[in-house]
Amino acid sequence: MNDACPVCGLVFEREPGYFAGAMVVSYAIAVPTFGLIVVALIVAGVDAVVALVVGGAAYLVLVPFIFRYSRAIWLHLDWLIDPDRGSPVGK
Numbered sequence: 001m002n003d004a005c006p007v008c009g010l011v012f013e014r015e016p017g018y019f020a021g022a023m024v025v026s027y028a029i030a031v032p033t034f035g036l037i038v039v040a041l042i043v044a045g046v047d048a049v050v051a052l053v054v055g056g057a058a059y060l061v062l063v064p065f066i067f068r069y070s071r072a073i074w075l076h077l078d079w080l081i082d083p084d085r086g087s088p089v090g091k
């Protein structure tokens with residue numbers, strides 16, 4: 001991830017540990033996604049234990065996307081609640 005937006009200059013990490021909040025967003029995306037995969041496999045007739053293992057492996061493919069989107073969603077939520085008027089974007 002870039003330190004700042006190459007277009008508008010927004011510094012993404014507003015403070016140390018800023019993206020810790022993105023872990024909550026990541027969890028909120030990951031749990032339903034994993035659950036949907038496992039339930040879909042069980043409904044398709046796969047054994048529950050096998051569905052958990054296969055679902056976990058399938059979920060790993062999605063981890064890079066969830067990681068990036070959770071940060072982007074966190075940024076949007078945070079700027080929606082607490083816009084920084086002093087930054088290049090807020091002006």
Ligand SMILES: [Zn+2]
Nearest residue numbers: 005007008009
């Ligand atoms: Zn930008």
